[in-house]
Amino acid sequence: MSMKKLKEALEAGEFTITAECGPPKGTDIAEMLEHAKHLLGKINAINVTDNQSAVVRIGSLPVCRLLSEMGHDPIFQLTCRDRNRLAIQSDLMGAHILGIRNVLCMTGDHVSAGDHKTAKPVYDLESVQLLQTVAALNGGHDLAGNEMKGATNLYQGAVVTPEANPLEPQMLKFEKKVKAGANFFQTQAIYDMDNFRRFMDRARKHKVKVLAGILLLKNAGMANFLNKFVPGITVPQELIDRLKAAGKEGALECGMDIAAEQVRTIKEQGIADGAHVMAIGLENKVPEILKRAGIA
Amino acid sequence: MIVSKAKERQDVINMLEGVKSVFLLGCSECASLCGTGSPEALAEMKESLEGIGKKVTGTFVAKTGCQVLGTKVELKANKDEVDAADAILVMSCGAGTQSMVEVFKDKKVYPANDTAFLGNMTRFQHFDERCSMCGECIIDKTGGICPVTTCPKGILNGPCGGTNNGFCEVSPDIECAWAKIYARMERTGELEKMRQIIPPKDYSKKMSPKVFVIEKKKEEK
Numbered sequence: 400m401s402m403k404k405l406k407e408a409l410e411a412g413e414f415t416i417t418a419e420c421g422p423p424k425g426t427d428i429a430e431m432l433e434h435a436k437h438l439l440g441k442i443n444a445i446n447v448t449d450n451q452s453a454v455v456r457i458g459s460l461p462v463c464r465l466l467s468e469m470g471h472d473p474i475f476q477l478t479c480r481d482r483n484r485l486a487i488q489s490d491l492m493g494a495h496i497l498g499i500r501n502v503l504c505m506t507g508d509h510v511s512a513g514d515h516k517t518a519k520p521v522y523d524l525e526s527v528q529l530l531q532t533v534a535a536l537n538g539g540h541d542l543a544g545n546e547m548k549g550a551t552n553l554y555q556g557a558v559v560t561p562e563a564n565p566l567e568p569q570m571l572k573f574e575k576k577v578k579a580g581a582n583f584f585q586t587q588a589i590y591d592m593d594n595f596r597r598f599m600d601r602a603r604k605h606k607v608k609v610l611a612g613i614l615l616l617k618n619a620g621m622a623n624f625l626n627k628f629v630p631g632i633t634v635p636q637e638l639i640d641r642l643k644a645a646g647k648e649g650a651l652e653c654g655m656d657i658a659a660e661q662v663r664t665i666k667e668q669g670i671a672d673g674a675h676v677m678a679i680g681l682e683n684k685v686p687e688i689l690k691r692a693g694i695a
Numbered sequence: 696m697i698v699s700k701a702k703e704r705q706d707v708i709n710m711l712e713g714v715k716s717v718f719l720l721g722c723s724e725c726a727s728l729c730g731t732g733s734p735e736a737l738a739e740m741k742e743s744l745e746g747i748g749k750k751v752t753g754t755f756v757a758k759t760g761c762q763v764l765g766t767k768v769e770l771k772a773n774k775d776e777v778d779a780a781d782a783i784l785v786m787s788c789g790a791g792t793q794s795m796v797e798v799f800k801d802k803k804v805y806p807a808n809d810t811a812f813l814g815n816m817t818r819f820q821h822f823d824e825r826c827s828m829c830g831e832c833i834i835d836k837t838g839g840i841c842p843v844t845t846c847p848k849g850i851l852n853g854p855c856g857g858t859n860n861g862f863c864e865v866s867p868d869i870e871c872a873w874a875k876i877y878a879r880m881e882r883t884g885e886l887e888k889m890r891q892i893i894p895p896k897d898y899s900k901k902m903s904p905k906v907f908v909i910e911k912k913k914e915e916k
Contacts, residue, residue, distance in 0.1 A: 480848075484895065506855050509847050509865050520848065527852035528895045542895070560856040568877040572853030575892050587856055630859035 404472040405444035405501050406554045408673075409583055409608040414666045415673030416694060417474065417585065417610055418685050419446045420466065422457035428465075434682035435466050441686045444472040444501060446585070446675070450481060453513025460490060464497045474556065475499045478507025483523040484532065484542055491536050495551040503556045503585065504529040527572070530555055530579035537580075555580055559609075560587040560631035561598035570601060577605045585675040587631045588614035590638060592664060599670055610673040611665050615681060615688065616654035619643045655684055659691030666694065696725035697788040698814035698822045699732070702807060704743060710805050711782065716750035718773070718780035719807075720795060722760035722787035730820060731808045732756065732786040740786065740807065752779040760791025767798045777802070830900030836893055838879035843896070846872035851893040 402408070408415040418438050423431055438445060445466055449459040463473035475494050482490065494502060506526045510518045524532060532542050539550035557576040563569035573584075584602070589595045589611055602609050614632070616622050619642040622634040638657055645653035662674045678685050711717065719737050726732025737754045744751055753776025757766045770777065777783065782803035785792040789810040796804045814822030827844040833851070834841050843849045847865040854873035857864030861874045880886050 506848055506850055509857070511847070511865050522848045522850070523898065524895050525848065525850045525852060526855075527892055531892070531894075558856065560858075563854070563856065563858055564860050565858070565874055565877065568854045568873050569858065571877070571886075571889055572873075574890065575852050579892060630857050630864050 402440060402443050405474065405583075408443045412672075413443075414694070415444075415608070415610060416442045416662075416689060417444045417446060417673065417675045418442045418682060419448060419675070419677050419679075420462065420682065421448045421451055421679070422459065422462045424454065424456045426457070428457070428462075431462070432465070432469070435469060435471060437683045438685055439470055441689055442471075442676075443673070444474050446474040446476055446503060449476040449478045449505070449507070450513070451476075451508070453480065453508045453510045453515070455513070455515060460494055460497065460499070463494065463499045467498050472501065473499055474501040474503050476503045476505060477529065478505045479522050479524045479526065479529055480507030480510065480520055483521055487524060487529065487532060488536060488541055491533060491551055491553065492547075495553060500552065500554055501556065502533055502553045503558065504533060504581070505558055526557060527575045527579045530557060530576055530581050534580035554582055556583040556585060557581040558587065559584050559602075561589055561595055562587065562591070562633050563631045566598075573602070574605070577607050581607060583608040583610065583672075585610045586612040586671075588612045588625070588677065590632075590634050590661070592661070592670070594633075595665075596670055608672040610675040611661070611671040613658050613661050613674050613676045615658050615676070615678045615684065616642060617681070618647075618650035618654070651681075651684075655688050656691065658688045662688065662692035662694065666692070696728060696814060696816065696822075697790070698811040698824075699726050699729050699788045699808040700811050701731045701736070701786075702809055707740075707784070707805075707807055708747065711744075711749065711784070714749070714781045714803065714805075716752050716780045717744060717782050717784045718752050718777045719754040720760070720770075720783055720785045720787070720791070721754070721756040722791050723756050723758050724760070726760070726787040726791065726808065727756070728816065728820075729822070732760070732791070736786055740784070744784075752776045757787070757791065760785070760787040760794055763794045763797055766791075766794050770798070828901075829896065830905075831897055833893060833896075836888060836891065838876045838883060838885060838889075840872060840876045840879060842872045842876065845870075845875075851896070853889075 420435055447459045447462045450456055459476050463475045466473045504526050510520045533553050533555045535542055536551040539547050559573045560569055619639050622639045625632045626634055642650050642653050665671050676685050721732035721737045734756055741751045753773050755773050783795050784805050784807050785795050786807040792806045812824045813826050815825050817823045829843050858871040861871055863869035863871050880889050
């Protein structure tokens with residue numbers, strides 16, 4: 400089945416599905432490509448993470464290009480942790496000439512979270528300024544105002560945490576990101592649909608597309624871990640109980656059911672413009688989740 | 696003030712390998728408040744070095760160690776003690792240490808402390824970093840709280856996704872700078888200001904080495 404690309408799908412008002420690909424540490428990419436192949440024709444676009452969790456891996460950009468050659472519409476995740484404004488702009492232009500058309504602008508997890516804790520974090524820019532940078536390059540000028548020979552044409556997105564506590568400063572930043580040129584948002588994982596609806600009521604006041612972050616729960620232990628250690632993610636007790644009741648054998652199936660129900664609810668009730676399904680290493684399960692959600 | 700921390704004693708001893716006699720110099724300003732260059736700290740260092748067979752030719756606490764000329768004048772009274780020493784061990788910040796490097800051209804000068812940061816003493820001998828001397832103060836836009844310094848990512852436009860019930864994902868000991876900024880600007884009625892996007896910083900203002908000369912006003916000339 401041929402799928403519309405990200406921008407096309409969102410602008411057409413179609414319920415849009417994105418998934419995620421995390422490049423490995425090391426040069427053996429066979430498994431990563433195999434997972435990506437499973438997703439062909441099932442999703443509109445695929446995010447490629449940028450040294451996620453500040454752990455060194457293959458760069459996002461070359462993997463974007465490989466997935467593009469495979470037939471995917473890649474979303475180039477770009478963080479400000481590892482590059483100054485020179486490197487950021489040159490990577491953005493590089494993305495354009497490699498045929499990449501989507502970029503997700505993020506500040507990036509701090510190096511203290513990763514596997515090179517003694518590294519110097521850069522943060523010359525941050526997410527809002529990165530969005531402004533993309534807008535400048537799309538307009539044919541670099542950040543210093545110099546004219547470029549050929550502008551970029553990048554559809555720019557950003558992230559938001561609907562369950563952030565406190566929420567108000569997060570919403571203020573959300574508005575800044577819109578003002579800085581974000582066309583679409585992919586949210587941090589959400590589980591409480593009422594909370595998410597309240598967030599969307601506010602997000603809908605802006606002319607941006609929002610894809611709800613759906614994170615596959617593999618078992619109750621993972622849910623407890625998220626609640627305890629990951630800021631901005633809250634898994635309700637009810638879901639944890641369901642995963643527990645499913646037992647060791649059935650937990651993953653149950654997690655897939657939960658993810659599928661979430662996607663279905665968001666689509667059927669028109670809560671958001673799409674879903675960003677994060678399976679963290681189990682990308683091969685995404686097609687089945689979408690099938691259970693009544694998509695594809 | 697400039698916060699300094701005493702180096703591990705063994706590191707100081709290793710530094711002084713081959714040095715038989717030392718002159719100890721402290722500072723009455725920041726290093727005294729930090730307990731790293733006070734008369735007590737010098738006395739303790741003297742005892743410790745003598746305990747391993749070093750000769751301490753003299754000790755002195757400079758009024759303001761980073762003030763090169765003033766310290767040079769002050770030390771005239773200790774000339775013989777300094778001359779008799781193989782090296783000067785400076786118990787102040789890196790600026791005070793380099794004052795000695797400048798004054799005593801042919802003398803070995805070593806640092807006893809690590810210079811940590813520009814700190815506010817918020818409780819007795821408890822220092823918090825609030826300003827990182829970026830050269831371009833923007834805290835009029837951020838409720839008087841510096842995100843360049845107090846947010847580990849130095850984010851200028853609001854909290855990241857790691858904001859965690861008022862704390863930072865980097866460490867549970869760090870308060871989220873942006874949660875604090877928001878709360879304060881709400882109290883001071885400045886939230887509208889927080890909607891403005893703060894542009895990228897001008898890091899040329901932070902480029903080292905810096906020189907600053909206060910120019911005399913015309914009428915004073």
